[in-house]
Amino acid sequence: MDYRFAGRVEQLQSSVVRDILKLTQGNEIISFAGGLPAEELFPTEAIRQAADRVFESGRSALQYGLTEGYLPLREQLSARMAAKGMQADPGEIILTTGSQQAIDLAARVLTEPGDVVLVENPTYLASLQIFSLAGLRPVPAQSDAEGIDLEDAERIIRQERPKLVYIVPTFGNPTGRVWSEQRRRGLLELCRKYGVLIIEDDPYGEIKFDEKAHFPTIASLEGKTQDSHVIYTSSFSKIAAPALRTGWAVADRRIISMMAKAKQASDLHSSSLDQQTLYQLLRGFDLDAHIRTISDAYGSRMREMQALLLKQAWSGVSWVEPQGGMFLWLELPDGLDAEALLRCSVKKGVAFVPGSPFYAAEPQRNRARLNFTHCGGERMAAGIERLSEALGEFMART
């Protein structure tokens, strides 16, 4: 039979990251590609005990749940948000299948095909896929080490009238970049002035290498959730475990209620076994101490990877040292095509994500994203050796 697919889906590029993840599953490839947390740091025993408490809590634990998500977990999240300067009651929170779904639902309820979304350049590629699936037009603003360029952002807001601004201001994916407070305040001012909503995507914000560093979320600068210009999204995937697939959005209750309507049609609700397990985990386990443990471990791994890279002394390769998150963003020599380098690297047994799919426009082909959280020690050292071989061979050839 001749199947006819929707145009916007035919055009959708499959995520390079996930396609590589698929290729490398069960393979001997050392992968710096996926945004994978370190498995040996998962609080497996605590999660197992939490799940046990769910099963003990009675048979209704396995029944259908609310579309908005398990209320006791939303109550806990409300308290966690408050501790970070964000006031949101449980009715201003929706639980989703990862923060990915929170962004998808926000896009589905707030836009019509053809609408513009203002984004950083580069930005998180799976969000670019959401926008593409929704038929939106992402328009990138210039960005530098401090964050988005406010003048360029204002020019685009005036010219293109975007429906949404999508940003990852703290330890961005792919760049690992942290916005300055001035840029955060500046963007919020702009969005207040022109009445534009911001999706502040913050899956990595708690993974900071310097415990004392403080990067206020834009949602906390807005200072209220009612009538807020910010839809804040985050996830338990990086701070607890990805398999529990639980993210959330915080926004004005009119937005949350519309997202719940769309979610009801999309999947009725996310796994309530996962949500109840997280609720039980948060009751009996010091999640903040655990976040400190993984952040310290990831900081060490980042420094380990940096030392290995410095040892290679590749000419024309540079990066900015990340202050948190999971990624190191390499700038390779001018003219080097990271996708071609990837093909060569995979033959040597190492993978990373080439930079171009992260750009909504004007892709920089000589960028590469390396994940430093998933493997360390000898495996990381061997991976960087293989990458070095590939780079050497590749540069000799071209």
Place this chain on the structure above:
Amino acid sequence: MDYRFAGRVEQLQSSVVRDILKLTQGNEIISFAGGLPAEELFPTEAIRQAADRVFESGRSALQYGLTEGYLPLREQLSARMAAKGMQADPGEIILTTGSQQAIDLAARVLTEPGDVVLVENPTYLASLQIFSLAGLRPVPAQSDAEGIDLEDAERIIRQERPKLVYIVPTFGNPTGRVWSEQRRRGLLELCRKYGVLIIEDDPYGEIKFDEKAHFPTIASLEGKTQDSHVIYTSSFSKIAAPALRTGWAVADRRIISMMAKAKQASDLHSSSLDQQTLYQLLRGFDLDAHIRTISDAYGSRMREMQALLLKQAWSGVSWVEPQGGMFLWLELPDGLDAEALLRCSVKKGVAFVPGSPFYAAEPQRNRARLNFTHCGGERMAAGIERLSEALGEFMART
């Protein structure tokens, strides 16, 4: 701030079923409204042991998984499908957050706004919401106790050129109806002739009261998955537990691959803790024996409800005895508005779902859907008593 929502979302009616579910949570209302399985029959201990085996299987159990879903569970499903006459290899199966998401993804990848979907009248209301969110136009064909009227379906296919046909041919929601084999074959022939895809939604098909009864799925009549005219969807929610939120679709691999692309953008993947738990459950637990147990119990409850209804001897109220599934579909006296009756009933402490939201057009206002699986015994008897009071009072008033 003035939030502007997408038109198709503003129009979306919140599901009456779920809104009632929300109102009745923690309340003293006896609810025949939700499509809830019986909690006391959940295989809680077996699921708990299965989850334990997942935690024992190693730390990578809590890592990110594949968008298509956990491969060993897809392999088990492939074997289960084969036992029911449907040949599908794991690459022709995608795991989703309930079958609801399978239908949503199929609609997202196969239609453009404005496209027509041919449906039964009445049909599953949460699917009508999916179509509404996708901007589709559902066109209902006449249906009777045997299934869809083939002449009317052909007329609509010729006139409206639908992109999809959506049906629940076995123990439909809300009617509980079972299509005859002749109608199943007839619709498949029509769809072959005109090149139209069928979504065969089958969440209830295994819950049949007569073990020996055989209702072949349309997918099994098609006899192959490659080049098939059928997208078959089902779920573990009714046969294992809803909290595990795992459904699936079986279709030609080109369709599965497009659905995976859309799913990647929507939520990366569904809970892999749930999927792995189901895999472990299927290894160590006789799911078919469990399905027999719940089907027998539900058959008894259906007969129990039927006896209670007969005892009331309401004049002008009729129904067709269901052969499986979870619902009894009441036809109330002419002119009686079931939504008004619901408001009166909720005051008496009993809830059901009024029929009109299940109709894509020409709603029959004097229909009501009663769930007979969630509560039995004294609670069911008290619920029917309250409903009787409401009906008596309501009819005296009007």
